[in-house]
Amino acid sequence: MKYKPVALTSVILIVAATACSTAPVPDDQPYGPYTNLQVLSGDWSELEEVMLGNLRGLGLRRTGGEGCLHCHVGSMQTSMETWDYASDAKRNKRSARQMLRMVKNINEGHLSNLPWRTENSIQxxxxxxxxGRTNPTPLPDVLASHYDSAGxxxxxxxYEELRERYYEGDAYDFRESSLIRLAAKLQDREAHDDALRILELNVETHPQSASAHRGVVRYVAERAVETDGETGLxxxxxxxxxxxxxxxxxxFTLDRVGWDFMGAGKVARAMTIFNYNVEVYPDHAGPVNSLANAYLRTGDTTEAISKLEASLELRPDQSQWVGELLEELLDSRR
Ligand code: HEC
Ligand code: HEC
Structure with a gap:
């Protein structure tokens, strides 16, 4: 008994399928008749508006219906009228249906609960x-997952394809920081050569950008210290x-690297970086302050005090925390 309705349904579906291949398309149902609408009504003007909205939202081409094929089964070699719009074979269509439900819920549910909304409020x-992207995942994540599956x-x-296709729009953030974030993700995966390759790509793409170059400098310096300590640096x-x-x-180019080491609990390596940075920028208080912090972390208060004193001598007018920290350390010794 239990299975009977199912069997009956399949018979109806087969009959319907046979019927629709021969039945003339109703005038009010272009590309129809519609046999698989689960969210939308069968009203063409609504359907057309929604389908065109899909194209616009996802940045798909309207010409020749090419963009429709992102979700629907068919081919550019055959006429649009013959495509199988009712089929759910493509995953994108199934995702899109869920999106249609979600958008409806947002507009007719959550947003409509705001009492000050009017007819003209944004939907x-x-x-x-x-x-204008087929998938709204941010660029570094798109690329990282591509990396995991394809290398x-x-x-x-x-990256180059996406840049070519989307650069004019603002769909993806193609600024230097995106590839720097991707490189950090590859570093987390311990794929060091690949992370460096991405940072080099960033420099090739933005040859004038100080921050792109800084990305490479930091990475190479960090790896050198990690593997060969001071000699490496x-x-x-x-x-x-x-x-x-x-x-x-x-x-602060190298300073950041030192603080990354501090964050990872690698204080000796941080110290290597900070010491070297003091050597490179002898007139700046920043590297000395960082070095003082590293000494504090190791519990060497005497060295920390002497570095803070040196720093204040270099720049007596610098931010208050330096003087305050020094006072505190001196107090604790009394
Ligand atoms: C992003 C995905 C997507 C794109 C692009 C898209 N559609 Fe659809 N289309 C859907 C979904 C999802 C449904 C089913 C809606 C529902 O279940 O109510 C659908 C349903 C239809 C149907 C009704 C099919 C049936 O028999 O049930 C037609 C006709 C249709 N689309 C035509 C088009 C045309 C023409 C284009 C291009 C101009 C297009 N679609 C672009 C996702 C898309
Ligand atoms: C509230 C934000 C939001 C809105 C509005 C939205 N989407 Fe999405 N969409 C997403 C997110 C997030 C994903 C990624 C889901 C995933 O991959 O897990 C996604 C994924 C998709 C995918 C699958 C992409 C892929 O590469 O697998 C399609 C197709 C899609 N959306 C179509 C649509 C359509 C059509 C609309 C409008 C009816 C729409 N979306 C509206 C957030 C949204």
Whole structure:
């Protein structure tokens, strides 16, 4: 008994399928008759508006119906009228149906609960999140997941394709910080050569950008200290200054690397960086302050005090915390 309705349904579906291949398309149902609407009504003017909204929101081409094929089964070699719009074979269509439900809930549910909303208040559309992208995931995440499935070469290629396709719009953030974030993700995966390749790609893409160059400088310096300590740093740093734009070298370039080591609990390595930075920027108080902090972390209050004193001597007018910290340390010794 239990299975009977199911069997009956399939019979009806088969009959319906046979019927629709021969039945003439009703005038009020272009590309119809519609047999698989689960969210929308069968009204063409609504359907058309929603389908065109899909194209706009996801940045798909309208010409020749090409963009419709992102979700629907068919081919550019056959006429649009013959495509199988009712089919749910494509995953994108199934995702899109869920999106249609979600957008409806947002507009007719959550937003309509705001009492001051009027007829003219803005509605959420596909564009609100997708902004002309087929998938709204931010660039570093898109690329990182591409990396996980397809490797570094494919990821570089994907970046170039996306940049080519989307650069004019503001769908993706193509500023330097995106590839820097991607490199950090690859570093988390311990894929060091690949992370460096991405940072180099950033420099190739933004040859004038100090922050892109800084990305490489920091990474190379960090790896050098990680693997060969001070010797490593002394070996690579002059090469870096020869290869990268002057703007990449400011006192906080290496300082950040030192603080990353501090954050990871690698105080000795941080100290290597800070000491070297003091050498490179002898007139700046910043590197000395960082060094004082590293000494504090190791419990060497005497050295910390002497560094803070040196720092105040360099820049008596610097921010208050330095003087306050020094007072505190001196007090604790009395
Ligand atoms: C982003 C995905 C997406 C795009 C792009 C898209 N559609 Fe759809 N389309 C859907 C979804 C989802 C449904 C089902 C809606 C429902 O269940 O109520 C649908 C349903 C339809 C239907 C009704 C099918 C049936 O028999 O039930 C037609 C006709 C249709 N679309 C035509 C088009 C045309 C023409 C284009 C291009 C101009 C287009 N669609 C672009 C997702 C899309
Ligand atoms: C509130 C934000 C939001 C809105 C509005 C929205 N989407 Fe999405 N959409 C997402 C997110 C987030 C994902 C990624 C889901 C995932 O991959 O887990 C996504 C994924 C998709 C995908 C699958 C992409 C892929 O690569 O697998 C399609 C197709 C899609 N959306 C279509 C639409 C359509 C059509 C609309 C408008 C009717 C729409 N979306 C409105 C947030 C939104």
């Amino acid at each position: 959420v559309t596909c564009y609100t999140c997708h902004a 570094i070469d494919a990821t570089v290629q994907r 002394r070996a690579v740093y002059p090469q870096l200054t020869a290869r990268h734009v002057a703007g990449a070298f400011v006192w």
